[in-house]
Amino acid sequence: MASTVFERNVPDSRVVASSLEGSRLSPFWLDGLAANSFPTYSGTDVWDLAIVGGGYTGLWTALQAKDRDPTLRVIVLEAKSIGWAASGRNGGFCEATLTHGESNGLARFPEELETLDRLGMQNLDEIEAIVARLGIDCDFERVGSLAVATEEYQVGGLRDAHNGSTELFLGTDQVQAELSSPTYLAGLWSTRTTALVHPGKLAAGLAKACVEAGVDIFENSPVRHLDSELLDSPVTLSIDGGFVTADRVALATNAFPSLLKRFRLHTVPVYDYVLMTEPLSDEQLASIGWTNRQGVADTANQFHYYRLSADNRILWGGYDAVYHYGGRIRSSYEDRPETYAKIASHFFTTFPQLEGVKFSHRWAGVIDTSSRFCAFYGLARQGRVAYAAGYTGLGVAATRFAANVMLDQLYDEKSERSELRMVRELPLPFPPEPAAFAGVQATKWALDEADHNDGRRNALLRGLDAVGLGFDS
Numbered sequence: 060m061a062s063t064v065f066e067r068n069v070p071d072s073r074v075v076a077s078s079l080e081g082s083r084l085s086p087f088w089l090d091g092l093a094a095n096s097f098p099t100y101s102g103t104d105v106w107d108l109a110i111v112g113g114g115y116t117g118l119w120t121a122l123q124a125k126d127r128d129p130t131l132r133v134i135v136l137e138a139k140s141i142g143w144a145a146s147g148r149n150g151g152f153c154e155a156t157l158t159h160g161e162s163n164g165l166a167r168f169p170e171e172l173e174t175l176d177r178l179g180m181q182n183l184d185e186i187e188a189i190v191a192r193l194g195i196d197c198d199f200e201r202v203g204s205l206a207v208a209t210e211e212y213q214v215g216g217l218r219d220a221h222n223g224s225t226e227l228f229l230g231t232d233q234v235q236a237e238l239s240s241p242t243y244l245a246g247l248w249s250t251r252t253t254a255l256v257h258p259g260k261l262a263a264g265l266a267k268a269c270v271e272a273g274v275d276i277f278e279n280s281p282v283r284h285l286d287s288e289l290l291d292s293p294v295t296l297s298i299d300g301g302f303v304t305a306d307r308v309a310l311a312t313n314a315f316p317s318l319l320k321r322f323r324l325h326t327v328p329v330y331d332y333v334l335m336t337e338p339l340s341d342e343q344l345a346s347i348g349w350t351n352r353q354g355v356a357d358t359a360n361q362f363h364y365y366r367l368s369a370d371n372r373i374l375w376g377g378y379d380a381v382y383h384y385g386g387r388i389r390s391s392y393e394d395r396p397e398t399y400a401k402i403a404s405h406f407f408t409t410f411p412q413l414e415g416v417k418f419s420h421r422w423a424g425v426i427d428t429s430s431r432f433c434a435f436y437g438l439a440r441q442g443r444v445a446y447a448a449g450y451t452g453l454g455v456a457a458t459r460f461a462a463n464v465m466l467d468q469l470y471d472e473k474s475e476r477s478e479l480r481m482v483r484e485l486p487l488p489f490p491p492e493p494a495a496f497a498g499v500q501a502t503k504w505a506l507d508e509a510d511h512n513d514g515r516r517n518a519l520l521r522g523l524d525a526v527g528l529g530f531d532s
Contacts, residue, residue, distance in 0.1 A: 061511055063359070064209045064242045070407035070414070078403050078418050084394050087335040087372070087420040088259035089147045094140045097266075100277035101300030106134045108469075109296055109303050111282045111318065112311030113137025114146035115455065116447055118265035119462035120309045125272040127466065133274045134303060136296070138281035138315075142262025145313050145454065148424030150333065150364050150376055152204065152354050153254040153455045155183040158481070159433045160453075161220065167431055168481050175481065180252070182460045187254065195264030197256045198369040204253035205353040207234060208245040212513040213358045217247040225251045238349045240409050242357075253354050255366050256455065285318040285444070294443050307469045309462075310446040313454075314427035315388065319439050319446065324488035326449050327495060328388050328425040332398045333376035334406065335368070335420040339413075344371055346412040360506035360514075363405060372419070375406045380426070382499040385492055393423040426452045431486035433457070436464045445469045449486065 108124055110117045113135050121133050157179040158164030164172045190199050208214045221228040227248040229237065234246035266276060284297040285308065296303040310318060314328040354366040356377075363377045379398045383389075399421050407414060429435055429449025434457055436447045445468045447461035454461075460476070467477040476482060489495050505519045 061513065063510060065405045065408050068241070068408045068411075070404055070411065072404075074407055074414050075400055075403045078407070078416060079399060079421070080417070082334070082399075082418045082421045084421055086148045086259070086333075086422040086424070087368075087374075088151070088257060089143070090259075090420075092142075092147075092259045092263050094143070095278050097137075097141065097276045097278040099300060100134075100136060100280035100298055100303070103301050104134075104303060105132075105293070106303060106305045107131040108133045108307045108309065109294070109305035110135045110309045110311055111296065112313065113141040113266070113276065113278065114144055114311060114313060115142075115262065115265070115458035116311035116313065116461055117309070118262065118269055119459040120311060120465055121269045121274045121276075122265060122272060123459070123462050124466055125269070125274060127470075129273065133269075134305070135269065135274060135276045136280045136282055136298065136303065137276070137278045140278050141266045141276065142259055144315075145424050145426070146262045147259045148333070148422060149258050149452075149455060150354075150366060150374055151256045151258045151455065152364065152366065152453070153183065153186065153199075153256050154204070154453050155179040155252040155456065156453060157182070157433060157457050157460055159451055163432050167433075168479075171479055171481060174475070174479070178460065178476065179456070183252070183254065183456050186456055186459055190261075190264075193264070193268050195261065195268065197261040197264050199254055199256050200352060201251070201254045202352045202354065203248055203250040205229075205234075205237060205355045206247045206249070207238075207240075207243050207355060207357050209242045209357050209359070210513070211244060214245040216358065216514075217245050220247055225249060236348065237351060237353070238355065239347050239412070241411065242409050248353060254456075255352070255354055257369065258455070261455075282318065285440075291441070294440060306443070308440075308444045309465045309469065310444065310448075311458075313448060313450075314425040316386075317446065317448070319444070322437075322446065322448075322488075324491060324495075325435065325486060326427045326429050327382060327489050327499065328386050329428045329499075330381040330383070330392055330395075330423050331376060331426050331452065332379055332381075332395060332402060332423045333374060333421070334399065334402060334418045336373045336375070336413075337417050337419045339371045339373065339416070343413055343416065347410055359510045361510055363402070363409075373406075373410075373416075375402060378402055378405060380503070382496065382503075384496045386495070388425055394421075395423065426450075427454075428452075429486050430489060433481075434461050435484075435486050436461065436468070436482050437485060438468050442469070442471070
């Protein structure tokens, strides 16, 4: 079986160990942001719309609801602090795609892909406009994304994906001119489909905009139970400090267990690990180029994603996704030395000219993975409760689309969004344990084997493809 470039060109272990010394186990994006700046809920109040979860999905839902009807009484209930989970731990890639990429969309929604691509681009354009109009300081950069081939078999895939309009196929010399790495063989620069943001600042800015629009936000207010006993009765949310009664409820809990038990197997929590360097010096930055500042990802099944921050740090994440038995989410899982060492090694394989760079931060976050690898939506409790989840790592922009879908559904507003098959159909649930753990581990092994076998998918992956559970990037 063939080796990958990360196994053929392994940096000195001392370089890797030195780079991680002194790194802090904490999301860089949350540094300097006020935590727990909103009160804890207590009481027995009545609301028009209650939103469970204070990440991007919940905040966008609140903001869009007030934009549609400023008279609505809207409350956001967050179990910890605004943006502390996935919304403050992601890579800051704000992508137009609603389907987790072209190939995934083509495989699952071929008849709708053109519409989904158009709606996704419209959604990203609107996010850019809203950020500007509201003055949200989140380091928004519409720089596009660069997919890079690090093995010969990946070059043809990039060339075939080139659509000739908003994408530029780059040969070896051209991609090296964009970003200098000995691992690059080709690239595909999608010039308009990706923006980069500071995730923590985006969450904080959305929360501020919500408050200015009249939304009430409460932190440290975990919702323990959801109930609606009578057919036409409001929904009751039980909280440690009391309860909320609401005419409509939007669930925005991402990878955490759904308050609707029947949907708890529709996502599994997968841990993703990230490193952030100290700011690069002018000399270090010049050694790699990157003057156009695109977001970057390589194209193996187990892929890395990386980008520059506003102060020229490199965020480096991905590759080693980890699922824990039972779908458990625990803070102790965030410190995984073997994973940080592995991805740091891959960093210096990619950029050997940056030997000596230190990582200032290391952290992990949970991805709400669904079996179709993009978000799903639905209604419950006689149409009074809406939910959206399953973004599978590409939710920064898609959360706003999901917010509008949930509002369309809750208020029975027909739209192009609400009529999509993608919106109307649910993905297959994952099996219960122990089958879930065994299946995830087997799939991860098969994807690794494909990366070592020129991308060829074995019988397991082909079988998953056939039943709509396949994934290739």
